Amino acid sequence: xxxxxxxxxxxxxxxxxxxxxxxxxxxxQATTMFWYRQFPKQSLMLxxxxxxxxxxxxxQGVEKDKFLINHASLTLSTLTVTSAHPEDxxxxxxxxxxxxxxxxxxxxxxxxxxTVL
Amino acid sequence: xxxxxxxxxxxxxxxxxxxxxxxxxTSGFNGLFWYQQHAGEAPTFLSYNVLDGLEEKGxxxxxxxxxxxYSYLLLKELQMKDSASYLCAPMDSNYQLxxxxxxxxxxxx
Numbered sequence: 001x002x003x004x005x006x007x008x009x010x011x012x013x014x015x016x017x018x019x020x021x022x023x024x025x026x027x028x029q030a031t032t033m034f035w036y037r038q039f040p041k042q043s044l045m046l047x048x049x050x051x052x053x054x055x056x057x058x059x060q061g062v063e064k065d066k067f068l069i070n071h072a073s074l075t076l077s078t079l080t081v082t083s084a085h086p087e088d089x090x091x092x093x094x095x096x097x098x099x100x101x102x103x104x105x106x107x108x109x110x111x112x113x114x115t116v117l
Numbered sequence: 118x119x120x121x122x123x124x125x126x127x128x129x130x131x132x133x134x135x136x137x138x139x140x141x142x143t144s145g146f147n148g149l150f151w152y153q154q155h156a157g158e159a160p161t162f163l164s165y166n167v168l169d170g171l172e173e174k175g176x177x178x179x180x181x182x183x184x185x186x187y188s189y190l191l192l193k194e195l196q197m198k199d200s201a202s203y204l205c206a207p208m209d210s211n212y213q214l215x216x217x218x219x220x221x222x223x224x225x226x
Contacts, residue, residue, distance in 0.1 A: 006159075034214075043204070043218040044160070093159045106150070106214065108159040 003027055004096050006109030013084055014117055020080045021112045023094030029074035030096035034106070035067075038091045050077055084116045119143045121217030123205050128223045129195055137190045137203050137220045145210020151179050151190045152204040154219065160204055163190070192222075200224045 003026040013019050023033060032051050036044040048064075050056040050071035058064045068080040077096075081088055094109040122140045129135040141149070148167035152160035166172055166181035166188065178191040190203055202219040209215060 044216045046213070046216070049213075091157075106162065108161065111157075111159040113157075 033077040139205030147208040
Protein backbone atom coordinates (compact mmCIF):
# COMPACT_ATOMS: atom_id res chain seq x y z
CA UNK A 1 0.00 0.00 0.00
CA UNK A 2 0.87 3.65 -0.13
CA UNK A 3 3.36 5.07 2.37
CA UNK A 4 2.93 8.06 4.63
CA UNK A 5 5.94 9.11 6.66
CA UNK A 6 5.72 11.20 9.79
CA UNK A 7 8.62 12.92 11.53
CA UNK A 8 9.71 13.11 14.27
CA UNK A 9 8.44 9.94 15.94
CA UNK A 10 9.25 11.24 19.40
CA UNK A 11 9.77 14.77 20.61
CA UNK A 12 10.29 16.22 24.05
CA UNK A 13 10.18 19.97 24.47
CA UNK A 14 10.01 22.59 27.16
CA UNK A 15 6.80 24.38 27.96
CA UNK A 16 6.39 27.51 25.86
CA UNK A 17 8.37 26.30 22.87
CA UNK A 18 6.98 25.38 19.45
CA UNK A 19 7.21 21.99 17.78
CA UNK A 20 6.78 21.15 14.12
CA UNK A 21 5.64 17.72 12.91
CA UNK A 22 5.92 16.76 9.27
CA UNK A 23 3.71 14.38 7.32
CA UNK A 24 4.82 13.23 3.88
CA UNK A 25 3.15 11.01 1.32
CA UNK A 26 6.06 9.17 -0.28
CA UNK A 27 4.55 7.53 -3.34
CA UNK A 28 1.31 9.32 -4.10
CA GLN A 29 -0.11 12.81 -4.26
CA ALA A 30 -2.16 13.56 -1.19
CA THR A 31 -4.91 15.98 -2.05
CA THR A 32 -6.23 15.79 1.48
CA MET A 33 -4.42 15.27 4.76
CA PHE A 34 -5.93 14.84 8.18
CA TRP A 35 -4.39 15.52 11.56
CA TYR A 36 -5.53 13.58 14.62
CA ARG A 37 -4.69 13.58 18.28
CA GLN A 38 -5.02 10.56 20.49
CA PHE A 39 -4.83 10.59 24.28
CA PRO A 40 -4.06 7.30 26.06
CA LYS A 41 -6.86 4.75 25.84
CA GLN A 42 -9.06 7.12 23.86
CA SER A 43 -10.21 7.21 20.28
CA LEU A 44 -8.63 9.23 17.54
CA MET A 45 -9.85 12.81 17.57
CA LEU A 46 -9.80 14.66 14.29
CA UNK A 47 -8.16 18.04 14.72
CA UNK A 48 -8.24 19.41 11.21
CA UNK A 49 -8.53 18.61 7.54
CA UNK A 50 -6.19 20.22 5.07
CA UNK A 51 -6.40 20.35 1.31
CA UNK A 52 -3.33 21.25 -0.69
CA UNK A 53 -3.05 24.95 -1.31
CA UNK A 54 -5.91 26.03 0.91
CA UNK A 55 -6.46 26.80 4.57
CA UNK A 56 -7.09 23.93 6.92
CA UNK A 57 -10.56 23.29 8.29
CA UNK A 58 -10.41 22.89 12.05
CA UNK A 59 -12.76 20.86 14.18
CA GLN A 60 -14.75 22.55 16.89
CA GLY A 61 -12.68 23.19 19.97
CA VAL A 62 -9.31 23.07 18.19
CA GLU A 63 -7.46 26.39 18.30
CA LYS A 64 -6.20 27.22 14.84
CA ASP A 65 -3.69 29.74 16.19
CA LYS A 66 -2.20 27.14 18.47
CA PHE A 67 -2.12 24.27 15.99
CA LEU A 68 -0.83 25.72 12.74
CA ILE A 69 -1.31 23.49 9.73
CA ASN A 70 0.35 24.06 6.40
CA HIS A 71 -0.28 21.89 3.33
CA ALA A 72 1.99 23.60 0.86
CA SER A 73 2.43 20.74 -1.56
CA LEU A 74 0.72 17.52 -2.59
CA THR A 75 3.23 15.48 -0.60
CA LEU A 76 3.80 17.49 2.55
CA SER A 77 1.71 18.81 5.42
CA THR A 78 3.07 20.22 8.66
CA LEU A 79 1.52 20.66 12.08
CA THR A 80 3.13 23.21 14.38
CA VAL A 81 2.16 23.18 18.03
CA THR A 82 2.87 26.71 19.16
CA SER A 83 3.70 27.65 22.73
CA ALA A 84 3.28 24.05 23.81
CA HIS A 85 2.09 23.23 27.32
CA PRO A 86 2.04 19.93 29.23
CA GLU A 87 -1.63 19.40 28.37
CA ASP A 88 -0.62 19.29 24.69
CA UNK A 89 1.35 16.11 25.36
CA UNK A 90 -0.28 13.49 23.17
CA UNK A 91 0.11 11.18 20.21
CA UNK A 92 -0.35 13.11 16.98
CA UNK A 93 -1.15 11.16 13.82
CA UNK A 94 -1.53 12.30 10.26
CA UNK A 95 -3.30 10.52 7.45
CA UNK A 96 -3.47 11.17 3.76
CA UNK A 97 -5.59 10.28 0.80
CA UNK A 98 -5.50 10.91 -2.89
CA UNK A 99 -9.27 11.05 -2.84
CA UNK A 100 -11.51 9.18 -0.44
CA UNK A 101 -14.38 9.16 -2.89
CA UNK A 102 -12.24 7.30 -5.40
CA UNK A 103 -10.01 4.96 -3.45
CA UNK A 104 -11.90 4.64 -0.24
CA UNK A 105 -8.63 4.34 1.62
CA UNK A 106 -6.80 6.48 4.06
CA UNK A 107 -3.10 5.99 4.79
CA UNK A 108 -1.69 6.80 8.19
CA UNK A 109 1.70 8.06 9.27
CA UNK A 110 3.54 6.33 12.08
CA UNK A 111 2.51 8.96 14.59
CA UNK A 112 4.48 11.47 16.65
CA UNK A 113 4.55 11.28 20.41
CA UNK A 114 4.90 14.74 21.95
CA THR A 115 5.89 15.23 25.57
CA VAL A 116 5.89 18.77 26.90
CA LEU A 117 7.81 19.24 30.12
CA UNK B 118 -25.93 13.20 16.38
CA UNK B 119 -23.26 10.84 15.19
CA UNK B 120 -22.07 7.95 17.30
CA UNK B 121 -20.36 4.59 17.20
CA UNK B 122 -21.05 1.67 19.51
CA UNK B 123 -18.50 -1.14 19.89
CA UNK B 124 -17.68 -3.38 22.85
CA UNK B 125 -14.88 -1.93 24.94
CA UNK B 126 -12.96 -5.15 25.34
CA UNK B 127 -13.12 -8.77 24.15
CA UNK B 128 -11.06 -11.83 24.99
CA UNK B 129 -10.51 -14.82 22.71
CA UNK B 130 -8.27 -17.86 22.48
CA UNK B 131 -5.45 -18.37 20.00
CA UNK B 132 -6.68 -20.31 16.97
CA UNK B 133 -10.33 -19.43 17.58
CA UNK B 134 -12.72 -17.07 15.77
CA UNK B 135 -13.97 -13.74 17.11
CA UNK B 136 -16.59 -11.31 15.82
CA UNK B 137 -16.41 -7.64 16.75
CA UNK B 138 -19.71 -5.83 16.28
CA UNK B 139 -20.23 -2.17 15.51
CA UNK B 140 -23.42 -0.14 15.29
CA UNK B 141 -23.35 3.41 14.05
CA UNK B 142 -25.40 6.51 13.38
CA THR B 143 -24.08 9.10 10.97
CA SER B 144 -25.24 12.07 8.96
CA GLY B 145 -25.20 10.41 5.58
CA PHE B 146 -23.04 7.44 4.78
CA ASN B 147 -20.14 6.86 2.43
CA GLY B 148 -18.84 3.53 3.59
CA LEU B 149 -17.30 2.07 6.72
CA PHE B 150 -13.69 1.34 7.57
CA TRP B 151 -12.11 -1.07 10.00
CA TYR B 152 -8.65 -0.30 11.33
CA GLN B 153 -6.28 -2.20 13.59
CA GLN B 154 -4.24 -0.28 16.12
CA HIS B 155 -1.49 -1.76 18.27
CA ALA B 156 -0.68 0.12 21.44
CA GLY B 157 1.45 3.18 20.78
CA GLU B 158 1.20 2.84 17.01
CA ALA B 159 -0.87 4.46 14.30
CA PRO B 160 -3.89 2.59 12.93
CA THR B 161 -3.49 0.34 9.90
CA PHE B 162 -6.20 -0.20 7.32
CA LEU B 163 -8.04 -3.51 7.38
CA SER B 164 -11.17 -3.13 5.27
CA TYR B 165 -13.65 -0.83 3.62
CA ASN B 166 -17.31 -1.69 2.98
CA VAL B 167 -19.69 0.53 1.07
CA LEU B 168 -22.22 -2.06 -0.13
CA ASP B 169 -24.17 -4.53 1.97
CA GLY B 170 -22.62 -7.92 2.41
CA LEU B 171 -19.45 -9.69 3.39
CA GLU B 172 -15.95 -8.76 2.20
CA GLU B 173 -13.36 -11.43 2.81
CA LYS B 174 -9.64 -10.72 2.96
CA GLY B 175 -7.55 -13.58 4.23
CA UNK B 176 -8.19 -14.27 7.90
CA UNK B 177 -10.23 -11.10 8.24
CA UNK B 178 -13.75 -10.50 6.92
CA UNK B 179 -16.00 -7.50 7.30
CA UNK B 180 -19.77 -7.33 6.97
CA UNK B 181 -22.05 -4.35 6.44
CA UNK B 182 -25.80 -3.80 6.68
CA UNK B 183 -26.58 -0.20 5.82
CA UNK B 184 -30.26 -0.46 6.68
CA UNK B 185 -29.42 -1.64 10.19
CA UNK B 186 -26.45 0.67 10.71
CA TYR B 187 -24.44 -2.40 11.58
CA SER B 188 -21.08 -3.89 10.73
CA TYR B 189 -18.87 -6.60 12.10
CA LEU B 190 -15.27 -7.64 11.75
CA LEU B 191 -14.62 -11.38 11.80
CA LEU B 192 -11.16 -12.64 12.66
CA LYS B 193 -10.36 -16.31 12.06
CA GLU B 194 -7.46 -18.49 13.19
CA LEU B 195 -6.52 -15.95 15.81
CA GLN B 196 -2.83 -15.32 16.43
CA MET B 197 -1.19 -13.66 19.40
CA LYS B 198 -0.20 -10.73 17.16
CA ASP B 199 -3.90 -10.01 16.60
CA SER B 200 -4.04 -8.58 20.12
CA ALA B 201 -4.82 -4.94 19.38
CA SER B 202 -7.60 -2.40 19.30
CA TYR B 203 -10.02 -2.59 16.39
CA LEU B 204 -11.61 0.64 15.27
CA CYS B 205 -14.88 0.88 13.40
CA ALA B 206 -15.08 4.16 11.46
CA PRO B 207 -18.03 5.03 9.24
CA MET B 208 -17.70 7.92 6.82
CA ASP B 209 -20.39 10.57 6.78
CA SER B 210 -21.81 12.59 3.91
CA ASN B 211 -18.86 15.01 4.08
CA TYR B 212 -16.40 12.13 3.75
CA GLN B 213 -15.36 12.61 7.37
CA LEU B 214 -14.49 9.49 9.30
CA UNK B 215 -16.33 9.14 12.58
CA UNK B 216 -14.14 7.34 15.09
CA UNK B 217 -15.27 5.26 18.05
CA UNK B 218 -13.08 4.31 20.99
CA UNK B 219 -12.42 0.90 19.48
CA UNK B 220 -12.55 -2.62 20.84
CA UNK B 221 -9.52 -3.93 22.68
CA UNK B 222 -9.02 -7.56 21.70
CA UNK B 223 -7.00 -9.74 24.05
CA UNK B 224 -5.78 -13.08 22.71
CA UNK B 225 -4.90 -15.78 25.21
CA UNK B 226 -2.79 -18.88 24.47
